[in-house]
Amino acid sequence: MAKSLFEEKLNSDRFLVTTEVGPPKGVDISEMVHHIELLKDKVDAINITDHQSSVMRFPSLGGCLLVKEHGGEPILQMTTRDRNRLALQADLLLAYSQGIRNVLCLTGDSIDVGDHKEARPVFDLDSVQLIVTVRTMESGKDLGGTDLKGAPEFCIGASVHPAADFIEPQLIKFEKKVAAGAQFFQTQGVFNFDTLRRFMQYARQFDVKILAGIIVLASARMAQYMNDNVPGVIVPQAVIDELAGVEKGKGLQKGIEIAAGLIKTIKEANVCHGVHIMAVGRESIVPEILEAAGLGIGAHV
Amino acid sequence: MIVAEQKPFQEIRGLIASYEKILVLGCGTCMTVCGAGGEKEVSLLHGALRIAQARGGDESHSFLEYTVKRQCDSEFLDVLEDRVKELDAILSLGCGVGVQTVAARFPDTPVLPGVNTTFMGAAEELGVWDERCAACGDCRLAETAGICPITRCAKGILNGPCAGSKNGKCEANKDMDCAWTLIYKRLERLGQLEKMRRYYPPRNFRTIPRPRRITSKAGIELGGANG
Numbered sequence: 427m428a429k430s431l432f433e434e435k436l437n438s439d440r441f442l443v444t445t446e447v448g449p450p451k452g453v454d455i456s457e458m459v460h461h462i463e464l465l466k467d468k469v470d471a472i473n474i475t476d477h478q479s480s481v482m483r484f485p486s487l488g489g490c491l492l493v494k495e496h497g498g499e500p501i502l503q504m505t506t507r508d509r510n511r512l513a514l515q516a517d518l519l520l521a522y523s524q525g526i527r528n529v530l531c532l533t534g535d536s537i538d539v540g541d542h543k544e545a546r547p548v549f550d551l552d553s554v555q556l557i558v559t560v561r562t563m564e565s566g567k568d569l570g571g572t573d574l575k576g577a578p579e580f581c582i583g584a585s586v587h588p589a590a591d592f593i594e595p596q597l598i599k600f601e602k603k604v605a606a607g608a609q610f611f612q613t614q615g616v617f618n619f620d621t622l623r624r625f626m627q628y629a630r631q632f633d634v635k636i637l638a639g640i641i642v643l644a645s646a647r648m649a650q651y652m653n654d655n656v657p658g659v660i661v662p663q664a665v666i667d668e669l670a671g672v673e674k675g676k677g678l679q680k681g682i683e684i685a686a687g688l689i690k691t692i693k694e695a696n697v698c699h700g701v702h703i704m705a706v707g708r709e710s711i712v713p714e715i716l717e718a719a720g721l722g723i724g725a726h727v
Numbered sequence: 728m729i730v731a732e733q734k735p736f737q738e739i740r741g742l743i744a745s746y747e748k749i750l751v752l753g754c755g756t757c758m759t760v761c762g763a764g765g766e767k768e769v770s771l772l773h774g775a776l777r778i779a780q781a782r783g784g785d786e787s788h789s790f791l792e793y794t795v796k797r798q799c800d801s802e803f804l805d806v807l808e809d810r811v812k813e814l815d816a817i818l819s820l821g822c823g824v825g826v827q828t829v830a831a832r833f834p835d836t837p838v839l840p841g842v843n844t845t846f847m848g849a850a851e852e853l854g855v856w857d858e859r860c861a862a863c864g865d866c867r868l869a870e871t872a873g874i875c876p877i878t879r880c881a882k883g884i885l886n887g888p889c890a891g892s893k894n895g896k897c898e899a900n901k902d903m904d905c906a907w908t909l910i911y912k913r914l915e916r917l918g919q920l921e922k923m924r925r926y927y928p929p930r931n932f933r934t935i936p937r938p939r940r941i942t943s944k945a946g947i948e949l950g951g952a953n954g
Contacts, residue, residue: 507882511929533882533884533889535891535898536881536882536889536891536897536898536899537899538881538898538899538900539898539899547881547882549882549883549884550929550930550932551929552882552884552885552886553884553886553889554886554887554926555885555886555927555928555929558926558928559929569929585890586890587890590890590892591893591894592892592895592908592911594911595887595888595892595907595908595911595923596887596888596890598887598911598920598923598924599886599887599888601924602886602887602924602926605926606926614890657889657890657891657898658889658890658891658898660893
């Protein structure tokens with residue numbers, strides 16, 4: 427039996443679509459709930475980010491509970507930046523007990539890129555070790571070797587960076603994540619189809635599902651900013667030029683067009699198993715991207 | 728070696744404000760080499776403190792200066808015995824170990840830190856110091872081609888690079904090299920990439936519990952200077 431609804435979908439041959447919702451900085455969760463309601467039936471699962479870019483926010487676990495409450499399928503993003511192995515395991519126990527069955531194991535961005543630069547970085551574990559931790563807990567033991575009273579089970583995801591400018595060490599790490607037990611990958615943003623195709627020629631030998639990360643850009647300036655400041659994002663100059671070429675105020679429209687075009691190409695070429703759309707604070711445009719990519723309601727779910 | 732930076736001048740002035748007779752105490756070892764608190768820095772700081780108080784029309788402090796061979800060894804502090812009796816405070820330009828050794832040696836005299844002890848490192852070029860060892864107590868440099876990921880990776884992770892490396896630089900600080908890029912390249916050069924393919928389990932932070940102590944009397948001749 428599948429460990430989660432999402433795992434069941436991973437095991438089907440369908441082209442999958444996931445997206446992410448960022449929690450608010452504060453207790454007003456109305457916008458997050460609105461985004462969850464808007465997206466839950468249009469995608470196969472919703473990631474809730476974990477203090478994305480090391481910016482303190484409402485927790486991922488809380489967001490996932492809201493996804494559950496509103497009838498969606500959550501993917502719990504979990505970074506090792508802020509919690510040691512005790513806290514991570516405890517949160518996994520809580521998540522499982524509340525019906526959250528998908529976890530994306532990440533190391534997390536450096537504290538230095540965020541809004542609490544003086545905080546102590548934890549990194550007691552790394553992403554590979556977090557995957558091993560989940561698998562260890564599934565075996566009925568905690569990391570200290572003590573028996574658990576009731577073991578959790580998760581569908582485990584991880585991240586990989588196909589567009590890295592030095593790919594070989596990234597691929598070694600990818601293989602370690604596969605060996606540790608990752609079942610699916612949501613990649614860092616890819617903007618170039620050939621980059622993805624090259625990566626998939628290599629990655630197809632592994633029995634894992636790959637969802638290509640699609641970042642929706644709203645302007646050439648945003649693209650340049652991400653290149654300079656956002657870890658794991660490398661926007662090719664051609665894409666920046668394309669965004670720079672449109673008239674003022676039309677940047678987002680162009681960004682949606684670029685994202686939808688890439689999704690369409692990926693799906694038609696059947697190059698990987700799905701896409702993971704990251705709208706970076708603009709969750710409400712995701713349905714429009716899906717429509718434009720031919721993955722609107724009816725076509726998809 | 729241990730690398731430190733002298734505290735900002737105004738902070739030092741604040742530290743000494745309530746004391747009259749102050750010894751500015753340098754250290755002849757690491758602090759001399761890194762330029763934070765050797766004989767030269769003691770002299771410069773002493774001069775600056777005197778000028779500052781003369782300018783302020785405030786003559787409340789009197790200063791002495793001295794530099795010992797090593798503040799972190801109690802026996803090098805014996806020469807201060809007579810001087811200390813007259814003092815209200817010692818402004819130590821030794822590292823954190825030095826400050827504490829001085830404090831333990833002279834329990835009746837307040838000891839104030841004049842430097843911020845920063846890391847163990849080496850000079851990359853003249854006047855530029857880079858951290859090289861985190862003193863983790865569990866050295867794994869054999870697996871990482873002599874480049875320490877615990878010290879030189881901002882996240883101290885063991886199983887390869889994060890996704891934040893761009894142009895070989897670290898996401899946390901674009902001036903610093905990505906340790907995992909360096910490790911990969913050197914392992915490749917040594918024909919040892921299989922070491923990077925291995926899974927490394929979570930670190931043992933209890934190799935030596937804090938506060939750490941090592942007891943080893945082997946090879947130490949009693950009565951010798953051992954230093």
